[in-house]
């Protein structure tokens with residue numbers, strides 16, 4: 239299984255890192271991006287990391303309006319030589335949504351109406367799937383721009399890895415035409431709909447209050463214009479992501495719940511015909527680094543008391559078990575990844591390392607893998 | 608009984624939150640068991656997707672499993688002596704809400720049968736949270752004929768961090784958009800419970816490790832911004848360091864010399880883990896201004912984690928034993 243990961247990083251055009259909350263998606267994306275740039279590729283890493291850890295590690299300011307190119311001295315410090323470059327962008331979903339609206343809606347008055355609508359202002363944070371949608375939108379744009387050889391997409395924090403895959407269908411549910419029609423002006427709809435419309439307005443007026451119902455009407459009314467384009471985009475996005483030079487990686491930790499989810503995710507990518515390529519077992523103990531068992535004779539030689547030695551040996555035993563467990567896990571994941579898929583392990587690093595050191599160490603790990 | 612636990616069971620509603628896998632569900636079940644043993648009528652709840660659920664990874668709820676069930680009941684039912692359970696279903700919340708607004712019934716019925724409205728309620732911004740919120744409010748309101756609350760203590764196993772803030776922050780955001788009408792009234796009534804530190808508290812479950820501790824400190828800040836009172840932090844998995852200071856000093860030297868020779872030893876990683884755990888639990892204690900409850904790591908082969916943790920909550924001695932020296 240050696241060489242598959244570096245080949246993937248060398249040849250893919252898009253790598254999407256998915257995974258459950260906190261498993262290391264952002265860290266893995268950063269490490270892959272560094273590894274790719276070290277191979278001489280022009281790399282962009284798109285991340286959504288609310289705590290801005292990656293941004294800080296890379297020395298990139300928060301929420302810039304466009305990708306930031308790392309300066310030459312920073313690149314050199316992490317072993318990136320020309321022609322390799324590394325750009326990073328923290329996605330700001332609101333910013334991207336606004337750009338989309340401006341691009342799609344023709345009438346300037348409508349643009350202003352929508353952008354200042356109270357519901358719209360919260361929509362990127364409150365509508366399920368909006369975060370993911372804007373991330374895909376940005377991905378699409380930068381891949382088409384031709385400025386990069388490789389775009390690495392870090393997916394937004396979510397409880398489940400699946401949320402990213404399901405985002406388009408959730409968003410479509412929200413954008414469901416039937417919901418929108420309820421808010422269309424009455425003269426454009428037939429009698430039946432008008433009846434439904436009045437039920438809707440009575441219910442909404444009664445429940446939400448007139449003011450909010452009014453906001454909703456404006457929101458859906460103007461947004462209906464955006465709807466067609468968005469829906470087309472959402473389905474187009476799936477085709478775009480089904481290409482062979484796209485790789486979906488699933489980052490997981492050795493925790494049983496994370497693993498269970500990882501396998502479910504893999505099945506789901508199959509169903510959706512998305513190019514699943516492999517598992518990254520992060521925070522693993524799969525490397526033994528040549529550590530030896532602390533034998534009694536050795537410890538006594540260091541004048542360690544027998545009782546102390548026993549306590550240490552208990553700990554050493556469980557570590558040995560952990561190493562064995564994770565090595566088996568990688569093998570098992572590699573088997574499950576099937577033909578053309580792989581599994582690779584990343585070691586758990588010391589918590590007091592700086593984020594940049596962590597990224598570099600993990601990027602090193604991809605060299606031979 | 609642990610002093611901090613006495614504070615907890617005086618509340619009407621307790622939200623258990625924290626990052627994934629730290630033990631929220633186990634702690635929720637343990638609190639329920641301990642509170643029931645202390646004589647409370649407890650309701651355990653978690654957020655469910657409910658009937659129109661697209662099946663997810665788990666076809667069972669890990670929390671329900673701790674009570675020997677696959678799922679918590681849709682309608683409140685006793686799941687252990689003194690403990691009732693219920694899922695909080697957005698759709699059910701919507702139904703309850705519509706029924707309360709349109710007492711006449713005809714309009715509520717029509718509304719519930721309108722496919723378009725149903726979809727809107729599922730899809731529109733925050734209406735899902737409104738449904739969950741309304742379920743909770745209904746349970747808070749329920750009273751016996753003598754006027755005492757039916758659900759003396761409601762414990763909610765909250766989803767991970769982001770969703771918790773979405774729920775606790777809901778009234779503030781929504782009220783900025785909807786200032787009048789039945790939803791606004793319900794939100795204000797909910798706020799009168801949730802923002803009252805005598806009645807409601809969030810508890811953050813965490814582990815004695817760098818990242819979880821940092822995230823806990825951030826989350827406390829986030830909760831404060833949504834006006835949710837915080838009852839305390841529950842430090843779970845507190846492990847006993849087997850080594851004395853003397854032993855630590857000696858072993859440190861052995862590890863250092865082996866590392867220098869390029870022959871590192873197994874056991875060193877765990878040795879350092881205890882150090883990290885102590886450092887992080889001290890940092891947590893230093894940086895938070897709310898009570899800290901410590902729950903020990905269950906010993907290997909422990910038969911029932913929930914009753915082990917419940918015992919710890921009820922007897923302060925067991926917990927002290929797990930605290931760092």
Ligand SMILES: Nc1ncnc2c1ncn2[C@@H]1O[C@H](COP(=O)(O)OP(=O)(O)OP(=O)(O)O)[C@@H](O)[C@H]1O
Nearest residue numbers: 258259260261262263264265395396521585586587
């Ligand atoms: N192999 C590792 N060893 C040690 N620490 C790690 C490792 N991988 C990631 N971390 C640390 O764990 C934390 C969480 O990682 P990261 O932010 O990459 O996760 P994530 O999956 O992107 O989280 P979220 O779901 O919140 O976006 C970071 O502080 C990171 O430094």
Ligand SMILES: Nc1ncnc2c1ncn2[C@@H]1O[C@H](COP(=O)(O)OP(=O)(O)OP(=O)(O)O)[C@@H](O)[C@H]1O
Nearest residue numbers: 495627628629630631632633634669844903904905
């Ligand atoms: N104090 C403890 N001692 C030993 N094991 C524990 C302890 N607390 C929790 N666990 C174990 O840790 C695992 C995770 O616990 P639990 O399911 O309660 O966490 P959670 O925070 O609810 O997770 P999730 O994010 O998946 O909902 C379980 O296997 C549980 O048995």
Ligand SMILES: [Mg+2]
Nearest residue numbers: 263264286287
């Ligand atoms: Mg992240």
Ligand SMILES: [Mg+2]
Nearest residue numbers: 631632669670
């Ligand atoms: Mg749980």
